[in-house]
Amino acid sequence: MGSRWTWRFLALPGVLWLGVFFLVSFYAVLCVAFGNQDSLSQPVPFWNPLDWNVGYVLEVLRNFWHGDQFLTVSLRTVEFVAIAMALSLLIGYPVAYFAARHSGRWKGLVLVLLIIPFWINYLMRMLAWINLLSPDGWGTRVLHNIGIEQLFLWTGLLSARGGWLDGQPSAVIIAFVYGYVPFLILPLFVALDRIDQRHIEAARDLGASRASAFLRVTLPLSVPGILAGCVLVALPMFGDYYTPDLVSASTKTNLIGNQIDQFTRQGSEKVVGAVLTMLLAIVLLALMFYYLRATRRAGEEAAA
Amino acid sequence: MGHPKDRSGLTRRQLLRRGAGAALAVGGAGVLAGCENTTEPIGASAAGPGGEAGKLVVAKPVGPGGLPLPRPDNAVTWAITPENQPIADGRSIERGPLSVYNYADYLDPATLKKFQKEFGATVKIATYNSADEAIAKLAAGAVAFDVIVGLTGSNIVNLIAQKLLQPLNHSYLANLPKNIWPELQDPFYDRGSRYTVPYVVWMDGIGWRNDKLREDVAGMDVPWDIFWHSQPYRGKVGVLDDKRDALSMPLQRDAMRTGTRPDLNTEDSALIAKAGDDLSQLNGICNVKVTITDYQTLPEGKTVLHHAWSGDLLSGAIYYMPSGVKPDVLSFWGPDQNGVVQNDFLCIGKAAKNPVLAHKFLDFMLNEANAYANFVNYVGYTPPQNAIDAEALIRRGLIPKTLAGAVVRPDQFAANQELLQLTVEGERHWDQAWSKFKAG
Numbered sequence: 001m002g003s004r005w006t007w008r009f010l011a012l013p014g015v016l017w018l019g020v021f022f023l024v025s026f027y028a029v030l031c032v033a034f035g036n037q038d039s040l041s042q043p044v045p046f047w048n049p050l051d052w053n054v055g056y057v058l059e060v061l062r063n064f065w066h067g068d069q070f071l072t073v074s075l076r077t078v079e080f081v082a083i084a085m086a087l088s089l090l091i092g093y094p095v096a097y098f099a100a101r102h103s104g105r106w107k108g109l110v111l112v113l114l115i116i117p118f119w120i121n122y123l124m125r126m127l128a129w130i131n132l133l134s135p136d137g138w139g140t141r142v143l144h145n146i147g148i149e150q151l152f153l154w155t156g157l158l159s160a161r162g163g164w165l166d167g168q169p170s171a172v173i174i175a176f177v178y179g180y181v182p183f184l185i186l187p188l189f190v191a192l193d194r195i196d197q198r199h200i201e202a203a204r205d206l207g208a209s210r211a212s213a214f215l216r217v218t219l220p221l222s223v224p225g226i227l228a229g230c231v232l233v234a235l236p237m238f239g240d241y242y243t244p245d246l247v248s249a250s251t252k253t254n255l256i257g258n259q260i261d262q263f264t265r266q267g268s269e270k271v272v273g274a275v276l277t278m279l280l281a282i283v284l285l286a287l288m289f290y291y292l293r294a295t296r297r298a299g300e301e302a303a304a
Numbered sequence: 305m306g307h308p309k310d311r312s313g314l315t316r317r318q319l320l321r322r323g324a325g326a327a328l329a330v331g332g333a334g335v336l337a338g339c340e341n342t343t344e345p346i347g348a349s350a351a352g353p354g355g356e357a358g359k360l361v362v363a364k365p366v367g368p369g370g371l372p373l374p375r376p377d378n379a380v381t382w383a384i385t386p387e388n389q390p391i392a393d394g395r396s397i398e399r400g401p402l403s404v405y406n407y408a409d410y411l412d413p414a415t416l417k418k419f420q421k422e423f424g425a426t427v428k429i430a431t432y433n434s435a436d437e438a439i440a441k442l443a444a445g446a447v448a449f450d451v452i453v454g455l456t457g458s459n460i461v462n463l464i465a466q467k468l469l470q471p472l473n474h475s476y477l478a479n480l481p482k483n484i485w486p487e488l489q490d491p492f493y494d495r496g497s498r499y500t501v502p503y504v505v506w507m508d509g510i511g512w513r514n515d516k517l518r519e520d521v522a523g524m525d526v527p528w529d530i531f532w533h534s535q536p537y538r539g540k541v542g543v544l545d546d547k548r549d550a551l552s553m554p555l556q557r558d559a560m561r562t563g564t565r566p567d568l569n570t571e572d573s574a575l576i577a578k579a580g581d582d583l584s585q586l587n588g589i590c591n592v593k594v595t596i597t598d599y600q601t602l603p604e605g606k607t608v609l610h611h612a613w614s615g616d617l618l619s620g621a622i623y624y625m626p627s628g629v630k631p632d633v634l635s636f637w638g639p640d641q642n643g644v645v646q647n648d649f650l651c652i653g654k655a656a657k658n659p660v661l662a663h664k665f666l667d668f669m670l671n672e673a674n675a676y677a678n679f680v681n682y683v684g685y686t687p688p689q690n691a692i693d694a695e696a697l698i699r700r701g702l703i704p705k706t707l708a709g710a711v712v713r714p715d716q717f718a719a720n721q722e723l724l725q726l727t728v729e730g731e732r733h734w735d736q737a738w739s740k741f742k743a744g
Contacts, residue, residue: 034339038346039368040462041728042440053340069743076744134606159539159591165606166539167591249542249593251584251744259739266434267547267738268731 026281032274033057041268060275070259070276077255080169081237084176088233089226091177092184096225097218099185100192111189117182126246129175133164133247140164167250175247176237183236184229191225192218224295231291235284256280345728365571365727368465373725374457374493375569381495382464390473391659398658400425402665405438405653406453407431412682419668425661435459442468448655450662453503454648457493458548458725460500463651469499470654476663477501479670485688485714488647493724500649501666504615504685505712507645507720508549509638511602511612511620514706516540522637522709528557534590534609542593542601543583543611547738548723550594552644553611554582565642568721571730580737587744594742599684600624602634614638614710619684621707632704638712641719645712647688686712 031045034052038044046052063070099110117125132139140162143149152158157170164171195218203213241257256276263273365373374380384390400423404411408431416427430447432438435455442449443466455463463469474480480489480501488502510530512521517537521530531553534541543550552568555575559566570576586592593607599616601607603624614636621631650669652662668674675687680702686692694711697703703711726734 036342036346037728039728040465041345041731044346051340053342055340055342055344058341059343069740073743134604163539167593168539245595249545249595250539250591251587251594251742252591254742254744258742262739262742263735266436266545267735268436268728269735272735 029274029277029281032271033278035271035274037269037271041270043270043274056271057275057278060272060279070256073254073256073259076253077238077257080173080176080253080255081234084173084180084237085230085234087173087177088181088184089230092181092188092229093226096185096188096192100189100195114182114185114189122179123242123246125179126175126243129178130165130246133171135162135165165247167248167252169248169253171247172244172253175243176240179243180233180237183232187228187232188222188225191222191228195221227291227294231287234287238280238284343732365730367461367725367727371461371465373461373727375724376492376721379492379495382460382498384471384498388467388470388654390471391663393473393475395660397423397664398425398661400427400658400661402427402450402658402661403447404429404451404453404665405432405442405447405449407433410454410683412678414681415669415674415678418674418677419665422668423661423664425658427665439463439466439468442466442653445655448657449653450656450658451665452651452653455651456646456648457491457722458646460493461725464499468654469651470656470659471498472501472652472666473663476660477667477670479667479672483670483672483675483689483691485690485717487714487718488688491647493722494649500651501670502688503648503650503669504679504683505645505647505688505717506614506685507638507712507716508544508552508643509612509614509636509709511598511610511617511634511636513602513605513608513633514635515633516605516608521635526557526560527637527639528553528560530609531586531592531611532589534586537608538590539593540606540608541586541590541610542595542598542607543586544598544613545594545596547734549613549644550583550611550741551576551579551734551737552723554579556639556643557582559642560639566721568644569724569726569730571726571733573733576733576737580741583741584744603629603631605629612636613685614712615683615685617684617707617710618703619682621703622680622682622684630704632706634704635706636710638709638716639720640716643720644723645717645720646722647717648685688712688714688717 028045031047031052032043033056034049034054035046036044036053036055060070064074095114099107099114103110129139131137134140140149143152143164144162149158149161152170153161158164158168160166199217199221200213203217204210208216239257239260241255241261244253244255244258260273260276260280263269263276265273267273365375365378367373372378372380402425404427406429411429416429420427430449432441435458438452438455439459439462441447442452442463452469474497480497484502488505489497491497491500491502494500510521510527512530517530519530519533521527524530531541531543543553548568552566555566555568555570558578583592595601595607595610596613596616598607598610598612599620602610602612602617603620604626617634617636621634625631650666652659652666656662669678669687672689672691675689676692679685679687679692680697692711693713694703694708697711698705698708
């Protein structure tokens with residue numbers, strides 16, 4: 001009895017933290033989104049849900065419905081995040097697989113190497129890229145010398161020689177992948193590391209080839225890791241506005257995060273910013289629920 | 305009801321409360337049924353002469369709480385109220401520390417050091433990133449700042465409406481009449497400089513790399529046209545990441561082409577939308593960037609043509625030239641008339657703990673030598689001092705000839721326009737056009 005209460009008590013700080021910094025602040029966003037503004041263009045939150053004003057929410061939804069700028073940036077955001085997530089997975093899976101299955105006694109070192117990028121502030125890493133990718137930067141020269149620049153020019157992903165920072169969608173996606181891929185590798189590493197070696201041995205004993213053992217045993221068992229990794233990279237990418245600002249600043253790479261930033265920080269229509277924040281949060285919550293359901297199902301299947 | 309409400313909303317909610325709505329309100333359907341649906345801001349009703357008398361005057365724009373929105377043809381004298389009086393003459397100076405609220409890197413550290421030495425008081429600086437942020441924090445009243453640096457005529461109605469400033473006692477400000485351009489001693493947004501004194505002035509213009517651009521931008525009939533002919537510089541062209549400045553640019557271009565005077569404080573939604581559409585053409589023409597880092601990217605060559613604040617080019621030339629690149633590769637052009645100018649002012653917080661020291665600080669910054677050092681050694685934005693002119697700076701080798709245009713002249717300041725506070729409805733048109741443009 002006593003110990004049960006001890007555990008509940010220990011959970012209290014975490015619950016309070018989440019309560020204050022997530023639920024209360026999210027409620028505040030709702031109250032601004034369903035509020036109004038005064039004649040100083042300052043938001044006036046309506047704290048009582050009975051008073052809520054749907055005028056601004058409807059205005060934003062109408063904008064989406066008519067295919068105006070909010071739809072444009074939302075679709076662009078989904079496109080950028082989807083591509084960046086797929087690329088992260090393509091790059092991250094082999095790395096996590098190698099680290100978990102083939103690094104042997106170097107596993108600890110490989111893990112440390114994977115975590116090292118976390119030691120440097122995200123903004124610093126992005127600023128470093130700006131210097132590397134400037135027209136006469138080292139990165140630009142290397143990409144030119146090993147032919148990647150040519151490949152990008154040929155596929156139309158780059159519009160001019162050395163023009164990585166000229167406002168290219170591809171540069172933003174590359175920056176996303178670079179910035180967030182460690183978040184995908186770590187949960188994937190954990191998932192792959194946990195797979196019982198004996199399952200794979202059993203598959204091989206029963207006549208499965210290497211490839212089919214991977215496809216039919218390892219891959220399905222790593223699905224929870226893949227999902228966790230994808231969620232972990234997708235969530236921050238959806239709200240990111242500083243990466244496109246830093247490596248591009250072009251209107252062609254304006255994402256929903258940039259619009260929210262513009263309305264809440266620079267514009268006078270903070271209510272619109274709150275509405276966009278709320279809509280984005282709803283979409284992300286839906287994604288989270290899908291993730292939770294999918295992992296639970298995967299867990300049940302694994303148990304069965 | 306803690307907040308004032310929109311009238312139409314009130315009746316709907318009263319209906320809900322008085323009627324059978326109470327039962328409905330329990331469920332979600334009830335919440336929806338009781339919701340108002342409005343985007344009309346609270347308390348937006350205009351003051352001023354009403355009824356028959358109202359027809360006898362040209363309506364002036366009205367801002368927060370029915371206060372007038374200052375315009376050059378609608379100069380405003382802010383009252384000094386009994387509960388908010390200036391400090392008395394001849395008081396002794398407090399010991400500080402003086403707390404100053406400012407943009408980052410907008411005061412020369414050496415000049416500050418000189419002030420600290422002269423008055424034996426330390427100066428503590430807190431920074432803000434935007435005027436909006438500054439006003440929100442000042443209104444929250446968490447910190448009682450002595451001096452606020454960098455706000456403009458477009459913020460003054462907010463500052464007065466929220467009672468954030470204290471009136472100035474000019475007996476402490478001997479340098480104001482002595483050194484400052486006459487028109488800024490008595491600006492239309494604060495007649496008699498009752499609450500503010502000028503700090504630095506700047507204007508919007510075009511910054512470019514004269515070693516990378518073939519065109520003689522300053523020599524063009526309408527120099528703004530260069531942006532719409534910038535295909536050869538695709539990816540290396542930028543406009544200022546500020547809705548009012550950027551959207552004003554196509555407005556100026558149209559006016560310059562037709563030889564008319566634009567209203568850069570217009571609230572005409574069609575005009576503003578057209579400006580947004582014109583700006584959007586730049587997406588296809590040059591994949592335009594939207595940044596305020598031109599002071600760095602132009603010297604580094606990452607951009608070669610940028611819509612720019614005049615001070616950016618000067619600070620770029622002073623600080624950001626990479627080794628081997630001479631500052632005279634930077635050029636600046638700003639319009640003689642009908643363009644954008646702004647005056648960032650100094651003012652004293654209503655709850656200032658060191659009001660006398662704060663007055664001394666204002667007067668110190670209005671001193672010719674201090675303003676000059678602050679300008680050429682650090683800030684790059686022109687103080688409106690009678691004694692400072694571009695020719696003198698070029699002669700002394702402080703700025704290259706190509707940047708003479710970046711030093712704002714008094715006649716230029718008078719013939720250009722300040723971007724001023726709009727009504728909420730007006731702001732909304734600018735926000736919408738800007739959001740559309742930025743979405744690409």
